[in-house]
Amino acid sequence: MNTIESQNNNALDGPIISTFLKYLLPSTVGMLAMSSASIVDGIFIGNFVGVEALAAVNLIIPLLSVLFGVGLMLAIGGSVRAGKFLGQKKQNAASAIFSKTLIATIVYAIAIIAIGLLLEPILFRLLGAGEILAPLMSEYYRVVLPFFVAQLSTIVLYFFIRLDGFPTLASTALVIGAVLNIALDYLFIAVFDWGLSGAAWATGLSQLLPLLTLLAYFFKKKRKLHFSIKQNNWSEIFHAAYNGLSEFINEISAGIIALIFNLLLISRAGIEGVAAITVLNYLLMLGFMVYFSIADTAQVMISQNFGARNVARTKQLLATTLLVTSVVSVIAILILLCFNESLITMFLDDQGTEKTATMAIEFVYYMWPIFIFAGVNMAISGYLTAIHLPFQSGVVSICRSLIFPATLLITLFMLFDDNRFVIALPIGECLTFLIALAYFIRHKPERAIAEDHVKNG
Template identity: 55%
Template sequence: MNEFDNKPIGDTQSLTQSLTQSFTQPLSESHSHENTAINGPIFSTFLKFLIPSLVGIIAMSTAAIVDAIFIGNYVGAQALAAVNLIMPFMSLLFGIGLTLSIGGSVRAGKYIGENNNRAASAIFSKTLIVMSALAILICVTGFVWHESLFKSFGANEIVLPLMAEYFLPLLPFLVAQIITIVLYFFVRIDGHPNLAATALALGSVLNIALDYLFIVEFGWGLKGAALATGLAQLIPMLILMSYFLDKNRKLMLSFKQTKWFEVFSALYNGLSEFVSEISAGVIAFILNWLLITSVGVEGVAAITVVNYLIMVGFMMFFSVGDACQVIISQNFGAKKIKRIEHFLRLAFIITALVSVMCIVPLLVFTEVLIAVFLEQTALETMILAKQYVEIIWILFLFVGFNMVISAYLTAVHLPAQSAFVAIFRALILPGVLLLVLFLFIEDVHFLWALPLAEILSFALALGLFVNHQPKKRISQ
């Protein structure tokens, strides 16, 4: 009998002890020869990977939200809209980074589960090298053709200079952000979740402090926000690089590599993450275009506020799926069916609790939360944002389960099925429904396309999960 079986999820004492142990452990958990992902108790092992991920991801989300608060209150609603219009390009960059990082780390996790650290190190090295080179190439492209990019994203004469003011100072730091993404996923797969969380948390704290200094004290506007975000990315990268000082680490970096085709296999493994990120950019473009057409810049500013309001909840769901990928990929390599089933059960319970935690404050304190991001004079934007929330909250009932199922499919090396869920929930269904409802429904009610797409995607994801349960998958 394992810890999951004999301790209820709501046991406050066991939860407190697990949390305490999670944060009092040394950063280099892998000094022990035992791989807790494969052999540790279910409940405490899941928390060991989930809690640091939550801390790091929520800290990063909080920094982004504080960014928006400073911009909305000290620069203006149009500046918020300008930042949102840049998101398609950022989605492309981070989509590539997440694809190869998650796909490569899942592959490395399977190798570690098979006790093949040499193969795990090889995919780690190739991922870091390729992503660094691609990040440099994409950043150069963005610098040379940024004005054309802005216009293709629907920028008008009002927001075009604001987009340049934010984007150009941020560009040089994007390489550090990509390196941080790669290191974050691989450091965690080697059993160092606390180090990864510490890196993100400290970077976020610095980001908030620099936001206040550059935007409020120095009055640098969007340029200050960009510099704060960029400079703060250097800290997590440097902290994560301390991983290389650990002599007992499983992943070794080597620039002499062969069999580079494995990078394409890693890309395939992370296909759903690429689809999700790119689709988010495409849907953001469609949504921004529809809102500018029907409402104007205020509509884009309002949806930007709503995006920040739901960001923490979405990141919490992402953390649950992220923890699943780390643990399940290794147990998949070790062929431990029962452990995978227990981890999934726990993940679904936590997802349901997070849904409730997000929906209640969003509906009860809607006006208060919206007012935090905007000047009191932005009344039209506030009204629109409230109308959007009345529709968007339904997403929380389904999106978490869709994310966890997609993460599970990736962890057990079913990238095509995972990508199938991702492309339907993040691109095809919301894109088609947005355009169709926009033609036939007045005002902002065409936004019902987003929760409707998530509901239909849940039916699809559930069907795939039933057909590829752990027992069936491992026996294949």
């Protein structure tokens, strides 16, 4: 029997603002902790290993983004589907999709580790690695890739544990991992002088402790989700993953755009150009992680209220999401414009990096308008995912993260003989906003819930 007695669920009946913040604040802390680990990696690599090492790591990012994207699609798609089941009080069905998502992710991670190591030379050539950067890339890649099992398992548990009403536990695990990563970066890079392999070991080992922390969830008496290895109807995992299509598109597109960026910058500005955009990417990552936290919080709460067909509450949650997103955008723009030089110099040592720093500051002034539209686009895409419209959400995602940026980057690169071609990204976000707004008007909560009622009874 799928329907069992209801338990308290603040996502369905708690105060809007306080419940939203209950989910958002731990998520933001967790996401910033996770991104700060990458940023601290960049600071240690840039200051203790060098600009070439920083560029080498950036060349690997497209590949890791693609591999990570599949795991993220499974995690978010499965948690959204489980959220709808919880809203319908079908806890056994929610537990089943939780179990299948975790099992499928572990199997996938093991497969990509084997394939990724086997095809390393071919992959590096496709990423544009030359004689200087290829050995550095290999030094990092061979260490960090085997830890993907722990990383992807952590991501799946993170999303489902948040969904089940334990956001503090989920975010605490990410914070623990970030703190450990910083400590190991200092030990392995600054003290032991292990170079890029030290950064890779710090990143990999710091994935293990969050996973162990999240396992405490299975000892929670009030949890609604239960794991069982015995499952049937495995085709459901593909339907669930489809719900996470937009997140997969975001990740794989980010990898493709990073690859295009790297190839264009290598041809025009050399290794210093790649290093400069790497520094800017670290800064953009902070803002985008906050946006991601907001969209994720909206998904957790809206998916359950969508399942419960609560129109008024869904509209209130959506308004709260857009308001918080707008406030974050204003703050991000002010910080980027007022403190860009100080932020950039954190990643670079004093020897031979003036050109890199100058280019990074130049990129900031071309790229800051990205924050005007990116947050709203991500919020609307997350809303469409939460109400089980993965195609529409995917269209928004692929427009903002691949179609517009790729087309505009190549076009503007041919039009301009300097670095102004990077304005392709904010222009792409602006064009995407028009599409996202059209989808939002077409699928407002009252209409979306009414249509779901007609479709599913």
